[in-house]
Each structure stands twice: as C-alpha cells, then as structure tokens.
Amino acid sequence: MSVKEEVRKMKLDAPFLAASSIETRNKALELIGENLLAHADEIFAANEKDLAAAKENLISQAVMKRLKFNEGKLQDVVAGIKQLISLPDPLERTTLARELDEGLTLYRISCPIGVIGVIFEARPDALVQISTLCIKSGNCAILKGGKETTHTNRKLFALIHESVIAAGLPANCMMQAEQHSEIDELLECHDSVDLLIPRGSNQFVQYIMNNTKIPVMGHADGICHIYVDADADQEKALPIIVDAKTQYTAACNAVETLLVNRSIAKEFLPKLYAVLKENGVTLRGTQEVADIIAVEAIGEEEFIEYLDLIASVKLVDNVDEAINHINTHGSHHTDSIISENEETVCRFMQMVDSAGVYQNCSTRFADGFRYGFGAEVGISTSKIHARGPVGLEGLVTYKYKLFGNGHIVNDYATGKKSFHFKNL
C-alpha cells in the first residue's frame, strides 16, 4: 500500500483516537512499557544488528553512542512512559466557557491536532518518546527514524503497535515509514496530514519546509547567543559559557556567538580566552576583538552555527545593540544575558524575539526534559502555535463547541435578541 493510502486510512481513524478515553490511552502506555520490558532481549538483538552494520559503514563514535539501545536506555524510556502516564489528560480541557445568551453556550475545548508526521534522527529512544507523546495527546503518528536504526525501530514499533491495539485504540493510529523515498510521498499528503515535525540538519529541515503544503513545526538552525553585560558577574559568566559551548557541542541549543559589552572587554576577553582554550574551544572575532586577544579576525557575516568547538565574539555598546544583533542575526531559538542589573535583564527578556530568553544560565537548558515536560517531540522556533521545547501541550489544539436550542443569527442581527456574554 502507498504512503498516501495508508495515511488516508489513518485520517479516518483519527476521530476515534480523538474520542478515546484517557483510561484507554494510559492503558496503551502501560502495555507499551510492559511489552518493551518483556521483549528486551529481542530489542537488544535487533540493536546489535544495527550496531554491526554501523561499524561496517564506519559510522562516527558520536552516532554509534546514540544508536546503542541497552538496558540503561530501556530503563530510561520506561521511566519516561511512567512519567507520561502520571501527567494529566491534555484533551477535553475547557479553556473558555461563556454563555452568549440564554440557552446558547460556547466552550473552547482542547483536542488533538490529528495526524502528525515526525521525521527524526537515528535514536531508538526517540521513537518510543515520540510515539508515546502522540498516543497520550490522541494524535495519529507517522514515524520515520534514521536508517541506521532500521532493525531496532522495526522491533520497537511492532511492540508499541501491538500494545496500542491490545488497549483498544484504532489499528491505523500509528505507522512507520522506513524508506527515505517515503518522506517525499508524505510531503504530498496535505489532505491527510495536519503537521510535520522534522528533526535533523538545517539543510534537511529547510528541504521539508520548502517542499510541502503541510504546516511544519521545528527549527532549521540554532544560532544561540550569550550577551555578557557591563553589569555581569564575570566569574559567573565563564562557567556558563563553557557549559553552553562544550557540554554538547552538536546540539541546537549550544552557544555560537558571544556578545561582550565594550566597557568590560579588555578585562573580560583575556579571561574568556584562557578558560575556553583550556576547554579546547577556538575563538574567532571581529577586528577589535582580535586586537585584544589572539584570535582570527572575521567579519560578522562569517558568524555561523559551528556545531563544533568554535565560537564567534563581537563587542557591543549596550544591551540594545546586543538585542538588535540577536534579533537580526540569531535564529530565534535561545539566548542568554549575563547581568546582575534587573532593568537591563528585563529589557533583554522583553525585546529579544526568541523562544527562550535566559538570565545567568546556560542556553543548554532549552530542552523538554529540563523544562519538566517529560519529553519533547522537538524544539520550535516558529512563533505560530507551539514555541520552544514541544511536549503534550504543543501537541493539542482546540475547537469551539456551541450548544444552542434553536438559536438563529437573524434574531441578533435584527435586534430582536442580544448577546449577554456571561463567562461561566
């Protein structure tokens, strides 16, 4: 069957998943946890096949580490599922209840988005996290993981799918895509798919965004900034910058550009240079930065997302120049100010147009788990709908339900009746 046909069947099942009780959805999550534990050996055996193939294909150590699905990772995903079960139902929540007139009552009620396609990197734990988030939020999910995890994902998906059916949820509420070519088929399914969440390289996400009519949630690049203000506690700034740059260099929330207040540059830059050198980080900077510390001088247009142990440095006169630089050159992901001046911090936080604006801490905190969302399906730099790490709340929308008793608009248009708008 083609992806188009399968997705169309899924679309027909979506209202049944939307109407399923929280007991049934939690039961499915419970069965998934049990099923994964009961078949741990089969999962690990499948994972060994993927690891062996990866070794043969000379995959990098970093990717190998993400590929590996062992006892520890299994315990982590099962703990995540338990946490997800304990979270309140994100569906059927009333966010507005208003009597428009006698006997005419309006409710705004949360409901699933519908059919969501998630394309994610070669990480078996991601498949479990994403599918369970979708089940809890009542969304049908099309899952496409990295090709390096084919065997592990196939096994995990089969166990999850079995459990979902056993709990009584519709059989077509989830499907797996394995071939890269299926992504292009999926991009054509705007009649059936409500949202795409691509995770991966800038180039890949851009490709998805430019080749579909389906709404896309996610982020292409992550050029995160740290601004060290004139009123910064410099001793606080240094470990924060080291963490933001080195704790996980390849992450989208790692810092790429450091903005330093010109008034403290001569004092701060040498300390920054020393501590980053010690941590293996190479700095590059504008000419005036290169005049103070021994770094390569580059133009601002060369400030990029390095995803490596490199960072750009620029001096600014004040917080407004920092804000302007970030809004113009950043990617609206996560930006931090190091300052003890509350007024300056407030201005930075109000005016920087990013999903996350931080004071005196590392940009690496931008993450669904660290925000207490349990897990995330991705991080959104879009400003429409969900922003930042996207957990259950970002996976629901709402509908307006209006209950009347023969009410017609003409009575209100002609003045025979009038609205009284009483919030309940």
Added chain:
Amino acid sequence: MSVKEEVRKMKLDAPFLAASSIETRNKALELIGENLLAHADEIFAANEKDLAAAKENLISQAVMKRLKFNEGKLQDVVAGIKQLISLPDPLERTTLARELDEGLTLYRISCPIGVIGVIFEARPDALVQISTLCIKSGNCAILKGGKETTHTNRKLFALIHESVIAAGLPANCMMQAEQHSEIDELLECHDSVDLLIPRGSNQFVQYIMNNTKIPVMGHADGICHIYVDADADQEKALPIIVDAKTQYTAACNAVETLLVNRSIAKEFLPKLYAVLKENGVTLRGTQEVADIIAVEAIGEEEFIEYLDLIASVKLVDNVDEAINHINTHGSHHTDSIISENEETVCRFMQMVDSAGVYQNCSTRFADGFRYGFGAEVGISTSKIHARGPVGLEGLVTYKYKLFGNGHIVNDYATGKKSFHFKNL
C-alpha cells in the same frame, strides 16, 4: 521606499512595540477613537469619493453597502474601540511558572507575534478593527484593504497612525499598502513578516498560501454542514437551516450541505423543501433525495460552496456517516447537528474535526463579535495556533523566560544536581 525596506524598518521597531506598556497601547486606542470622531467629516468626504468611483464602475449593491462609511458605521467602530480598551492586556500573561531547581525559575509569558500582514476586503470598518486589534496585542501591522476603499482607507490610516505616534508608540509599527503589486512584494518578506492573514475569495487565499514562505492564517473555503439527526426536533431544525442558508448567503459560515438521517427523510424533506422554497432557496441532492422531493439530482462530487441561495442534500444512515462525510468533504470550518439525543451530540462534537461544532443552532454564529471577542482579524480553519474566529488571544504567542544564577547543564547531566520541578 520598497515594501521590503519598509517592512525591515518595521521589524526593528517590533521589539519596542512588544515592550510598550498597556497604558501606552490603550492611550493610542483612546486617541484613535477621538481622532476619528474629530475628523468625521473628512472621513465621510473621502468615502463619498470611493462611492462615486464605485458607482461609475458599476459595483454591485452588496459591495456598495460594505463600502459605505457613514455616521452609524463610525459610531460602531468607536464603540468597538472602547470595548477593546476595556479588555485585559493579552501580553505579559504568565501561563507557566515553575522552579526547575533552587534558583532556576522558568516562566512562559505571552508576547506579540511580531509583524503581521493583513489583506482584507473593501470594508473601511475592517481597517479600523484590524489595526486596533494589532495595537492592543502589540503587533506591527501591514494593512492592505480592497482597492475600492482607497480614499477612505488612506484617511482612516492617516488618523490612526497620527494617534499611534502621539501616544508614544514607534512610528514604523504600522503601514498601509495600497497597490495590488505590493502584495507580491510582501509575500517575499519572510525574513521580516511573522504571519499573514488574507481574507477574501477561496482563490485569493489559495494564491497567498501557495506563494509565500510566511505562515498563513485564515481559511480558503467554508463548506459548512448541518446534520439533521433521527432524534432532531424538526420544528427547531427548519428555522435554523433557513437562518444558516439565508441570513448572509455570501458568508463563509453559511451552510452549504444538509445531511439528513435516512429514517426521517420522507417526513422531513418535504417540509424542508417547502420552507426553503418560500425563502428563495433552491435545493439539489443525490438521486434518492430527488426521488422524494422535486430537486435536481447531482453527484456528491458536485456538492460545493455555493455562496448563493442553493444547498446540497444527502441522506445518511447515522451520525457516524455524517461525521465521516463532514470530515472528508468539509472544510473544517463550522458544522452543526440538530438533535435532542445527548449521546449522539457528544459523539458528533468530539469526532467532527472542525473549528466550530454546534448543537441546535445556526452555523452563522461563527464570528468573533458573536463569540464575545469584540472583533476578529479573521476565521482560521488551520489547526496550528489559532482556530475559529481570531481575536486578541490568537494574536499573541509566548516565550519561555528562564532566570538562573550561574546554572549550567553539566551539573545536571553528571548527576551533581537534579531538577525538582516545583510549579509556583
């Protein structure tokens, strides 16, 4: 100056508008109301020019009626502005406050979307409503109205812009586009524009959606349904259907397709036929409908958005068949069930995948004013971000603000510290 350059300047002013106080934004609204009243004669004179041109161009009576901006319409928009002033600030609202760990506190705070382009029909009152909604919600607005209202809009915009500057808001926070060619320029401004809201014909909205990378909110078509259930109060159904079809035939929330439970068809269809004929409505229907009442038999593929005194009729076996028809052939706008059976109604409301799902009332209630939102910038059939009539709440997004005191991720990754996630 090109649209691109003007919009870029607007983007730079957006953070200042975002950081403006509610007092300043309300002051601007107050001054707008006063300014419009003080220059009423000039507005009416400008409107006379548009009306004269429209007459020369043989514009239809319906359009002429919308074009006209007289004392009554002025009073209406000024009353709308007063209502808007009385509404609470949609910005800086805290929707999440959570201590992640000692000294590390996360807030989710509402903020403006940024720069919004609205393209709307030839209705001068729409220009006032849209611009004031954008000011209240802290959004920069690019306004492009119908060409038939050029003189009126130019005058209204000048008065509004004067007032906005007098209140102390940034000068570039609003601009007007007058030429149709400027729309195509605007579609290219994805670096500066955060959202487009096109209002108008299906074809026009489709054109916008297919020719820009900017997120688009709105609706292309409005194929609304009314399902008359076996348990319907038929006497209640008839006036609701008449209202939904005839109260404003050209509106997107007018009903186009009637689904009737097969078990009541022989009794209900003749009554429906009689009352609609009396109101000038022509019915068309499937062959089995044509076998009961004297209507033209058409295929289901011919069920369209008529925007005219015509409606399609089809028989269904039960609520599930009605839901399936609506989800497959509808436009996810607004659909109503006529039934006294609470269980059936509940199923319909949970499973119909539309922005508005109604019981026992007219689909024409889908409107920002009738929902008590004051005004609306449009009606959204999108499921991402705002859905249904879009007022102030749909014009804001949020950002995560994280306040730390030297917090780094490595302490949590290595287990030296752990999150405690305490909601405040």
